[in-house]
């Protein structure tokens with residue numbers, strides 16, 4: 001965990017965890033942020049969901065929004081989604097319902113972001129519970145292909161693929177940002193426009 | 203908050219496991235809480251030793267506060283009381299008084315054993331005095347305390363007995379009353395129940411009243427259960443608070459979207475931003491979040507034409523609040539401002555729930571086998587102490603509540619829509635791309651589709667809210683107290699319920715007036731899923747030969763041919779882009795004449811009555827009613843015949859209503875004209 005507040009790296013990638021309750025969003029977040037040092041965790045601190053990481057040689061910050069406790073505030077879910085630059089859409093491979101729910105989350109995200117290519121990973125968590133599997137890798141893979149997004153299976157318990165999903169998503173966000181700035185260099189006027197529309201960040 | 207700005211320390215704090223069933227904490231979360239984990243027995247002992255010989259807590263340590271507030275996280279209150287009792291009983295063996303000449307009897311003030319026993323009683327007294335609500339209505343707990351008292355008495359320690367005597371403790375009756383004690387409006391000042399006439403400040407006051415009432419009912423166990431299960435199942439009080447939040451957010455969106463022109467929509471937005479300003483002054487952050495969340499929801503944020511009608515200053519204010527409540531940096535803006543605020547304030551409950559849930563997810567309740575993770579309890583304590591402290595205010599400063607308005611608002615906020623429905627409505631109001639033809643929503647917009655993932659409030663709650671609201675409406679709008687309200691009165695109220703059915707759907711027996719029973723039945727039914735299917739109309743495109751108006755937006759069906767769509771079954775007319783938004787039930791042709799708006803407009807003749815017929819019908823209804831009204835000075839004179847001259851008044855009123863509607867229709871023509879121009 002990086003506590004030092006000296007010179008923040010310029011780039012912050014904003015990631016939002018979505019998915020039904022109990023699929024392991026918080027477990028994945030905590031595992032990625034703190035690994036075994038979770039005893040030091042202080043949820044009210046400003047930087048408790050921010051971490052400095054080195055992404056392909058470049059120092060960046062990841063900011064993770066775990067929507068814990070916000071799931072029932074359905075009316076403003078939309079507002080949370082708007083601030084995200086990339087989404088980890090999590091279900092549990094041991095619960096079919098949670099897999100079905102991913103479609104609704106995807107739909108709402110696309111509507112809010114108004115962008116079919118928003119950085120997005122479909123994540124099948126609790127892969128350590130193979131004996132309780134209800135969602136096959138094939139059907140999850142199939143859905144991911146339909147959406148044109150990657151599918152990764154993780155376990156917050158064994159730490160399998162936890163870093164991978166966060167880093168893969170950050171790479172997608174980074175490449176989207178680079179595309180956007182290239183485009184904007186061509187059309188200066190458009191850049192202004194898109195900036196103005198982005199200023200709602202609740 | 204301590205340790206906030208600490209330099210990075212060692213990642214794994216050193217801990218000392220001690221054979222006495224305790225781990226010390228070298229980085230205490232709170233002063234006096236130097237234990238990281240311990241057995242319950244050990245915790246009780248530590249609590250006792252936090253007290254000095256004079257009965258006060260030493261060095262203002264927080265240990266007793268953490269233990270007493272948090273114990274229900276890991277043990278029952280009865281178990282805690284029994285632990286104190288056990289400690290008292292076993293102290294004869296465990297506490298050694300070194301004084302050589304001591305008899306160790308209650309009379310010896312300096313005896314170490316007696317001092318320890320006194321501290322146990324001080325601790326229990328502290329618990330009773332500071333947390334009276336734990337003892338309220340808990341018979342078993344009171345029994346243990348009484349048992350404790352008689353033991354102390356038997357030993358001859360009558361002064362100790364006084365300490366823990368429940369009946370000697372200051373009254374905790376006030377804890378029972380969960381009502382917010384705000385005086386009713388001064389001098390019975392008349393408040394409008396109609397949204398259009400309500401001042402933003404009044405609206406804010408009443409929203410704060412509702413919010414605080416819902417907030418302060420949520421108790422420790424409710425918070426704990428939610429943190430542990432992250433589910434609202436069997437948690438009605440928290441569910442109510444969240445339903446209020448979602449309901450308000452959606453009501454705002456619907457109030458805006460119920461307006462037909464961009465300017466009208468912008469006006470509603472401006473009004474709610476003014477409501478937000480007052481909420482900010484009141485430090486009611488939860489309602490502020492719901493209001494700002496509703497106003498910045500993409501269903502409204504996407505309305506470009508509407509946005510251009512919002513004054514820059516209003517937009518700036520909204521932006522400021524959005525920034526204040528932003529989830530960025532773990533809500534750091536909000537957290538900072540919230541901590542600076544003093545006095546009465548209502549937190550964004552969701553943020554603090556999130557902290558509780560995440561602490562609970564991150565940290566285990568027990569460590570090293572069976573030791574209670576007391577460090578975690580201290581961290582949870584910080585959050586819960588703040589919440590409980592804020593709940594303890596028993597009135598809201600400077601606020602006067604009118605219960606009739608409260609009841610009306612409460613029901614307005616009970617009406618639920620799905621995200622999809624609201625979004626479809628938004629698309630219908632301002633289509634995605636104004637160059638293409640308006641997209642036709644595929645779903646109906648109706649009441650009562652519960653927010654996904656949230657179970658509907660239980661029927662009893664709804665029934666009660668409906669009852670209270672209808673009583674309030676009749677009290678304020680049924681001027682002559684005959685138990686009926688008229689068209690005009692209904693129109694006023696309907697403004698609070700966007701997309702409410704037209705008058706005649708509520709007027710079930712079609713006598714031209716709405717009775718209390720009719721209104722109650724309607725609202726209770728409006729809250730059922732069942733309603734949805736009964737709206738289905740069979741629309742087909744049609745050419746009108748006389749000016750005809752849309753049932754949904756009341757706008758003129760514009761153009762020379764194929765101006766609109768007509769239902770084959772009930773004969774109502776609507777714009778192409780309005781027809782799927784109609785929330786009026788489909789009625790058979792036989793009943794078509796009851797349709798108020800249909801009455802006032804004539805169509806190509808098929809399936810609906812002509813103006814003169816329906817006007818006559820309406821008049822005769824009014825006449826009948828008028829007879830009853832005017833005669834109702836006393837019960838006895840109820841059936842007195844009416845004076846002939848009163849008829850004229852009825853005509854006048856009717857035509858005025860029609861005129862107003864036509865004006866309204868004309869007003870909205872402009873916007874339809876725009877759409878037409880864009881299409882062609």
Ligand SMILES: Nc1nc2c(ncn2[C@@H]2O[C@H](COP(=O)(O)OP(=O)(O)O)[C@@H](O)[C@H]2O)c(=O)[nH]1
Nearest residue numbers: 021022023024025026027125126155156157563
């Ligand atoms: N076996 C296993 N359990 C997990 C895994 N991830 C989470 N859990 C458990 O699933 C439950 C819910 O996890 P949580 O992170 O709170 O889910 P959230 O509601 O999506 O945030 C907890 O009891 C976790 O311990 C995993 O990868 N494997």
Ligand SMILES: [Mg+2]
Nearest residue numbers: 025026027068
């Ligand atoms: Mg969670």
Ligand SMILES: [Zn+2]
Nearest residue numbers: 299304306313
């Ligand atoms: Zn002694």
Ligand SMILES: [Zn+2]
Nearest residue numbers: 752755777780
């Ligand atoms: Zn219309």
Ligand SMILES: [Zn+2]
Nearest residue numbers: 739769772788
């Ligand atoms: Zn019909």
